[in-house]
Amino acid sequence: MRESIHPLAGLRQRIARIAASGGFESRPAEGWLTSGHARFDEAVGGGLAVGRTHEFFAADALDATSAAAFAALVALRTPGKAPLIWLRTSDAGRRSGHIYAPGIAELGGDPDRLLLVEAADPKMLLACANDAIRCAGSAAVIVESWGKFPLLDLTAGRRLALGARDAGTTLLMLRLNAVPAPSVAETRWGVTAAASHALEANAPGAPAFDLELLRWRGGPAGTRWRLDWNHDEHSFGETTLSGALLPLPARRAMASHGAAAA
């Protein structure tokens, strides 16, 4: 009988430890990837939590660039030289285009921080993502996939999320041309391109994004935001030079402010 007591006690201890640490999700984040727009960051509890998984959906294939650029800019906003590891499949260049460093440099990002990894197929992509996510020291890991991703089921997603939590890396899943599905992500966003504020002579202005918070573990979802990227200040914002903005109603609730411009 004595032998069986010890394993039981050990298991009880383990459960007690897990309970004390608050389990998987309730541990506070070690930091945030911020957008630089105070109201936006505040509304999602500080920004995109470090060490968690965040999903960016471009439901329409034509919005692939907006989703990719938003994820990249949020990661490249972080100070320092920590690399941004970007995993994609071989056909991504043909589908959504090659990642173009001069364009990233003109957005104010540092293309030297990019480490591009090209996997042959989604299976290899997932295997490489599992390795990349367990490697501390990156600014973020972007995993770009196209269409349905049947290999990324709840188990695979949870494995990625646990790896990210243990190593303290942030996983940004780019789901292009895909419809949102249940997952273990901390936040889930729908990204579409937004009309820019025209410059002189009706020229297209600064990059603009329409964001919808589809799911957030830490609070209510459903808020919409329209953000502009300001490469001089290296941050997102809601106002632009032209001043020709839709007025923001002052009395609306904090959480739904973002919807005003949408």
Added chain:
Amino acid sequence: MRLASVDPAALAVGLRPGMPLADARAQIGELAVVAHDPVLDQDWLDRLAQGCARYTPLVALDAPDGLILDIAGAEHLYDGEAGLVADVEMRFIRLGMTLRHALGPTADAARALARYQARPAPDEAQAIRRLPVAALELEAEATTALVRAGLKTIGDLASRPMANLAARFGADAAMALRRISGDAPSPLDPRITPPPVVAERRFAEPLGSSAHAVKVLSELAGEAIEDLGGRGKGGRHFRATFFRSDGLARTIAIETGHPTRDAGLVMRLFAERMDGLADPLDPGFGFDMIRLAIPRLEALGASQLRLEGGAVKEAAIDELADRLATRLGRGRVRRLRPADTHIPEQAQLELPAIDAPAPLPWQAPEPGEPPTRPFHLFDPPQPIEVIAEVPDGPPQRFRWRRAFHAIRRYEGPERIAAEWWRRRDNGGLTRDYYRVEDAQGRRYWLFRHGLYDEKPDPRWYIHGVFA
């Protein structure tokens, strides 16, 4: 053109080095001439020096046509100096070389004897004294002056006070004399090739299992890396060869982005490579030898961990890049570097992260202006159907991937000419780029390939998508 060198047959008929080629041809009609290639000569001398490593590890080059061997303590292997000299002669004659050689108490003395000895002498000291003053290799005028003064041999000079010689011909002359006569040390600058780092193990009984072979490989990695540590080097390229008892050999190689002395890392990369092999390592009838070679070494100092852990994190990323490159192929883990051209699709290079050069600065953004280059670039550009004013109006609407896009805003054209200075056909057509935004707020980069006066019906393409 002059003769650089002649063979004994040519010497016999009166040709001399330095003679104009035309004169030589006039003398001998059927003269066989080969162009003089100093680089090849140097190469050949280097190979001979490598071969002479069989006699002694200390072999120095005496360019362009000499070798100096320090045989102190090595001659007994050939039963004394005479045996060694005979062996050298035998091998060089077999290579078709003509040889002049001499033994001397110091390197300079031996060299002078080999190059300038004209008369035999009873012993070394006498031989040196009888050398002509030309052996000092002073300037031609100085040599002539010495001979005119009646000082024809080294012996004549050595019997005079050294101070006079130094005063008249400079300290170098005095030093050369002292070196030849053995009063001053004449150090040798030996050509040393570091032996390649190789660890190997042979088995009396062939190994039948791959797992066991990998275990042996990890022991070999430990040995080879210990060797690297002693040299202050790290390996960049590791090559394991498995020799099967039926004569087949399988080589598996890995590469790292930075020099390493971490046996664990090397074995992890080997494991990664072996997992990804299309046909796995097959022992067949067993491996009878396993060899690990490290052909590419780079300097790597002893390292110390930094307190803040920055170096550790960088090393972790480098290791990840190496591991992924080993699994996927070296060209599939890439970094981006700028290229100096204004042709958009050539302005960035995607280079393997393993040996990407140091970063160069990118074009900085214009303050207050939206980006002029897209986030995603299509290469090759994708053809689209466009409705635009002829000849050079902006596009109004376009069809791409079976969908119509009405253009609300545009900017352009930005005219990018072909690189006419690079290609004979003027480099192709000029492109007019437009930055456009459609009704949904998506921003595209379109161009018309060719001006109307270059081409009757220029086509339109989409080259990229803006954020």
